[in-house]
Structure formats: structure tokens, C-alpha cells
Amino acid sequence: MYGRDQIISKLGIQDWDETRQNEAVEMATLRIGDAFIQGLTDAQLNEYEAIVNDHTDVIDAWLAQHVPDYKESPVYQEFEAGYHDDPEKNNPAKLFASIAWMQLNAPNAQPVIDAALAEYKQELEAEN
């Protein structure tokens, strides 16, 4: 799986200035997500959208069913620890649930990610 640097490397845009790189990473993230949600059922998309929209009832219900002890997770604890430094004060449960949901629903998303990045890379190369 890739972080920012790996995406830049995958796209072959190491030589770009930071502003353009950021834009490309942003667009790459969109492309990856867009490719992924195309494969979701309506129900899955609704559930995920409700989570990212911070519908606390949905988040709580989902976590209660799938990760009841989520507060014990180091991932959640890290989100909680970063809450005070988060200028937006994102709900740690929302952030955790959005990752956990992906882990359960997209256990092997690497091909989707690679394909989306490869397609976007081709577009970038054609543009430049």
C-alpha cells in the first residue's frame, strides 16, 4: 500500500514541484476511491457514506457489530490521541470506522489501486 511518496513515485512525478505533486496526489486519491466505489453495492455505498458523513448512529451500530472492542485498537487510540491537535476535531470513531470498514470490505484492493494509478499516470503522461 502506498503513502504520498509512493504515489508520487508510481505516477513518475518526482520532478514536479510540490504544489503540482499535491494536486496530482489529490486527484490520484480521487481516482482510487472512484474506481473502488464503482464496485460497491448501493447498500455498501450508503453505509460507507453514512460513516464518512459522521452519522454517529450508523457508526456506533457498525462498530458495535463488527469491532465491538474498537477502543482497544491501537489505531483508534492513535486517532483519539491526535484529536486535540486536529484543527477540525474529527470524530476518532468516524476516522477509525472508515478505515476499519475498508479493511473488512476491501481486503484485497491493491489491484484496484494499481489499475487506477496506472490509468491516471497514462493521462498525466499524455498531458505533458
Place this chain on the structure above:
Amino acid sequence: MVERSSESPRPAETTGASVGDRLPPEQQQRAYEVAQQVAETRAATLTLPSPEEMDLEHSLLPSSVRVESAPSTAEQVPVHRGTTALAEKALEQSAPEPERPRQPRRSRGQNSGQHAGTIHASGSQAHSQGSSARHNRRLDQQIQKLENLLDSTEPAAAPAPVAEVELPAPQPAAETAEAAPADAEPAKKQSYKEFEKQQQEVWGANDDIKPEDIPENEMTWDEYLKHRPAAEDGDIMHHNGRAYEAKTGYQVSQEAYKNHMYDKVQSFEYRTDQNETHTLEAAHDEALKDNQEFDKEASETVRRITEGEFIVNKDPKLSTILELGEELVAMQSKKTSRSKAEKLAPEMAAKESIIKDLLELQESKGADPRALEYIRNKVLRPYENYGQKPIEGKATFNGKEVKILDLTETPRGGKVYDIELEDGSTESVFSHQVEFQREYPQAEKLKGLDRLKAWFKKEAKSFREFGGAAYFAGKWERVRQGFKDKVLDYGVTEEMSDTEKEKKRRRNRVAVIAGASLLAAGAVTAIGFGIAGAIENSGAQETLANNPDLGAGAAGSEHDLNKEYWATQAGAAAGAEAGGADQLPLDGTNYDAMDTGTPDQQVSPDVLPPIPAEVFNIASGQGGEELFRNAGIDPSQWYAYEDTLLAQFPTDFYRMEGGHVGLAHTGMLSQGAQDFINSIR
């Protein structure tokens, strides 16, 4: 006699944890596969000739030194004594050094009492089970080789060439003293170029670093180890806490090498356990930060392996043991079915027992531990791991949990799992079709915690940004002011209606967050924190295992939420179409807040809530399609119900000039109309 006491530690214990011990099960499996490939190649050239090929009948040997079959029922089998011409011939053909010292022939009586004299029951019992003559002949050969090795009185110390290359690791004092002649010259400091030449003689040319690429300043062994490829084809590598099989090597790039930027750039191509191939380039200093501990361990492993291999290659006895082991590993490739595996099991068990005895014997004689470890890792570790469940954790096939029954190898080295499906039926599938959900041991989890924190430090900021509201607020504002925004406007065309544009932008917003979540989920999983970890801790594994909705069906029928509902709330609250684009919820923060709604408006996954009252508060210009969209109903359904609505609620609706029905007034619809619309969802 060398007694194998119950108090005396096993070889692996005496030499500390071996490389294989430290590897997780799937890496051991990988290591086995790599070793197997090597063994298959080498076995073709190194397998000892059969007794027939050695012309036993016409041998000049006296009958007293002919090979005998081992007794079939004895608990412990006395090793046949006496160096035989047959054994010598075997060693001549298998040992790489023609000038290797030969042992003087001894009679059986001369040898008795000098060396370990037992092969343990596992070998003899297994031997008794194999009844074929061929089996006996092969086993006899191994015993003969054992005899020959047992005849040797000299410990397998590190040979002189190893000392010449100035190996950095200290050798055991006694061993060094024994191996080095009294008048031996002090170890000469060897240059890289000299060493590289020597290595090429042993390993073949190194295609990764050409001699002309080597800087003029000569390198020592330590420098060589630092800069030579850290892995070769098939080696198991780590990155971000995952194990990969290196495909083309993990190496300092030529360009970086030329520029003396050894520690700046690394690149390697690797193949994952999912059989996917990727190329990864990373700044070396970053990689070091990412996993300093592994780099250190990898370097140490490479050093010990290269040294071990060097020593083994120079020692005829150890080379013979290695060949025996490689034959054992090669036999595993013949286990292409359960029945074949059962037939081969006795012979393999006997061979394994012999190899272990030989290694133990060599260890007791002071053989170099690096060489012994090399042999164990090269052949015994893969062998012992074979047939075990290769990866711990839950296995899934087509998204459904399955039980692994057996693992077999195809003649070309592919892996095939026999699996049991949920309905009890069985099936054979290729390994890449089965996914394993790894369960990380506690030690890995602790290691992963540091990596998790590092990930948060570096990447979580951008994840929060995409998941938050402020980032999108700025984008919505740009669009509201008439500017194009690449991300929000991706896929938005001029031909779209404002509503369609808005819908697409909202979808793009979800897509960005989904993309960020997907990347984050992968990163977090890679460093060892999956959902399974939390569930394991909560003791709720049973719940997970029994949940048929897990995975692709996570949002199953119980969660069959209306797809449009969430968009509807925001759209309705904003008065979407009726108020025009200026009234759309373009401020991301407000959008989120409106999207969230009040607690009594929110739904539980199981119960569809009533349509929020504000949906029925009709704004100026709003049409029937938009009303249905806001209510979470497919807008195209409006035309199926418009006549009914007009007939039942004529105060709320009217017939337009075009023939369709429109909303007769702004403000709240009648309660009857609200109830009707609630009922048709």
C-alpha cells in the same frame, strides 16, 4: 562415541535462534520454495549414482565392505563401520574439490568407538516401512555416505580461504586454533576486487555490480557487504512489515553507486504473497528510518548466509550433507498428491534423520556454526515447514471462509490448496486464489506499534484532511464562486444539469475520502493492525466468524439502507433545486453538519426512518423529481405516482401545461401527502 544426551541441546539451540526461527511461517514457506527450486536444479547434477551405476557387482571391494540394509525393527540401528571404496567413490563424485584430503581406509574394527554410532529410530522405523528394493538401495547409499563421514576425524572447521577474506565475525577460539596451521600467516586484508573475483568463481558473475562500476578506492569485506546486493532472486525481503520475495534483487542502483551515493537510493522489484509484482523505489535513509532493525538483521543474515555457504562449499563433508538435504527437499516436489506423499514419507523421514545426525555429529566436532546454520536453513527448515499450514490465519476463497485441508505442489512448482467450503464440499484451488487474513503474533504487534505511530506522524494528517470538512469547504466555496475545482469537478460536464453536477460533486467527495481510507486501511493493515486484531482482543471472533455478511456482504439485507437517503437529507435541507445553485450546500462544513442531521433524524441500520419533515417544505421552483430525490426515492418514480398524487391531494399538486404534475405551492405539503410519500419508499 558421541552420545546424544537428553540434556544436551539440539543444534539449533546451541547456535542460537537461526534465521529460519526468526522468520514468520509464511516466510519460512517462501524460503522453502526458494530452497526447493535450488534443490531441484542442483539435485539433477548432484544426486549420487545408484549402486548399479557404481557397478557394485564388479567392484573390487571385498564383500566385507558391501552395503547392508538396515534392520527393520530395531529401535536404534548400529551404523555400518568401515570406509568403503563405494563411499569414497560417492564422495569423489559429490565433493567439489578434487584435491580434498582423503581419509585413510579403516577396517570396521578400527572405526568402532570413534564416532557417534547411532541412527535414531525415526530413520530405521521409516526404513522398515519402505519395502521396495529401490528404497532400500537409496537408503543404503545414504547410510554409506554417513559411514564415510563418520570415518572422518577432522572437525569441519572454517577452511583457509574464509580466513583469507577476513570474515568479520569472530570464530570460536578452539575452532580457529584447530583450523589454522601454527605457521599460518596473519589474515591478509583483501580488497573488494580480489574478493569479487573470488566470489565470482564460487557464485558466478554478479550482474548487478560490474567491476568497472567499482570505485577506484578499494573496499574491504565490510564495505562489500554494505554495498553488494542485499538480496537476490527469490530472497525474502521485508518492507513496511510485510514479507516479499525479491524478484530481481534489492540493490544499490548503478547510478547511485557511480555517484558514491550508496545510502541514498534503493530500488527493488518484489513479488508479494499474492503473486503480484511491484517495483518500489525508496530513499534509503527513509527506508532505514522505516525499518532500521530489519536492515541490521538483513545485513547480518546476508553476512552469515554468504559466509556459511562459502564454508560449506569448501568442505567436502558439509557439502555432502548439503547434497543429502537438497535431495530431501527435491523429493518434496514429487509429493504432488496425498498418495505420493504417503509413499515418499518413509524414505524422506529416514533421510531427514540421517541429515540431522550428521549435522549433530559435525557440530560436536566443532564445525563452523555458520556453515551448519546455512545447511539447516537451506534444507531442513524448508523441509520441516513443508506440509504445515503455510500461513496462520483465516483463509478465504471468493470472499467466503474456507478450511485448508492440504497443500500440494505441482510439478512446475505451483501450489495447490485442497479446501473445504462452507457447505462441506471440497475443491482444489491455486494458492493465489486463496486469501489469508494474517494474525500477527504479539511480538509483531509490538513492532508494528512503532510503525503505526510513524504512519500517523507522516500520513494521518492527509487522511484526516480528506476525511474532514474544512478541506471540502474550500472546494465547495471555489465552485460556488464559479471556479473549477479539479477534484470536485472531476467528471462534471457542461451538459449536466445543476442537480447532476451537484450529485457528481458529492460523489467525488465520497470518492476522495474512500480513496484516502483505502490507502490508509492498506497501510494500517500492512503494519499489522487489522480489524481481526481488535476483534481478537475483544474475544468476539466467534461473532465475526459467524457473520455471513463479513466482507463483500458487510452491508447486507439488514443494512439495506436507501441509497439516496443520505444525499437527500443534505439536498433537502439546502432546498437544492428550488433555490438554485446559490442555495446549494456548498460549504463543506455546513454540508457535513446538515448531512449529520439531528439525532432523531438519523437512522439505525435496521430501521428506515421517516423522511425528515423539511423534505416536505417545498421551496420556490422545486419540482416533483427533486421532491422524490430529497425523500430518498428514485426521481424517475415521480412519473409513476404523479397522477395518483394529483388525484388524492389536489391542493398540493397541479397539472402543468406539458401534461405532467407539479407542486402547487411552496411551504409544507399536507400531512396526507407526506404520509403517502413516506409509504411508497
